[in-house]
Structures are given as C-alpha cells and as structure tokens.
Amino acid sequence: MNLDQVLEEFRNSGALLEGHFKLSSGKHSGHYLQCARVLMRPDRAARLAEAVVAGIPAEIIEAVDVVVSPAMGGIIIGQEVARVLDKDAMFLERPDGVFHLRRGFALESGAKVLMVEDVVTTGLSSREAIAAVAREGGEVIAECSLIDRSMGNVDLGVPFFPLAAFDFPTYDEADIPAALAAVTVTKPGSRKE
Incomplete structure (x- = not known):
C-alpha cells in the first residue's frame, strides 16, 4: 500500500480531520488522523494490518512471540496485526498515568514483543510503552504503526516500521501560528492533560 492509498483510506472513512488539535504528544496541529475511524470497518482494519506487516522484515516477524499495544489508540491495529501474525495480542493501560499490563495479561520472561501503535508523533507514548x-519482563524487538508523523525523525530505541509517514506540521504551545491559534482547540487523543 503506498502513501496515496493510505491517505485515501483515511479520507474515505472521514478519519482525516482539519481544525486545531492538541495531540497526545502535547504538540498542536491543523490536521488529525483519527485512526479509530479508519479502523472501525473490520475489512479496512484487516487490509491496513496486512499492509503494516508486509513492511516488517521477515527476520523480525519470525522472532516475535507476542504483540503489545498501548491503549487506547493501538488496541485495534494491534489486534489486527496479531491476527495477521497468528500471535497473541495484549495491551497496556495507564489508569494511574504509567503503562501497565492489566486484565490478567502477563508476558513470559524474555518474550520478544512487537509493539504496535496507531500514530507516532514524538514517540513519547511508544517509549513509555517500550519501558513498560x-x-x-519482555523485550520489544521492533515497533510498527499505521502512521509516522515524525517523517522518520523519531528515535524509539528499536527498529520502527510505519506504514506511512505524513508531513503535517506540528507546533509547540509557544509557537502556534496566529491562524491556527484563532481556531478553537480540540483534544481528540487519549492522553490526559
């Protein structure tokens, strides 16, 4: 799946939003990719997961024991990637602000983990999930995602395989352009303030 095809999937599902958004990373943007919307159709989610897995080197796929995703955004795509790989899927939650496995999920000591995210911007959530x-007791050997908003600039400390990279500008709180600042801010992500 090429960049135009991925973007078309987002457009067709109403998942490419325009306005003023405060991202989970704390940065601001005039564009937001609502992965929950693009993944709400199981056939589309399956297609996207198959495309994500196609971009991961075979030696990494062969080494994966389990798929782990951070809640909320990574759960659906993580489940779909695990389905493609025929592996178990688990997710991390942060009810107290720190990621943990809950709901009876547990990793075997030394388990080789593929981390799966929906969107990576600064990599903060990914690095927190990798540390968790x-x-x-596991080891993240690679991460994959639907979208890389960093355009390849993020360092997660592990190999990173995004399906697509989008160059939507992001801004620190102090550097928001006047035109964007004039638009009411929406915070669609899952991270608390």
Missing part, C-alpha cells in the same frame, strides 16, 4: 514491556 521491559518492566513486565
């Missing part, structure tokens, strides 16, 4: 897997 290490605390839980």
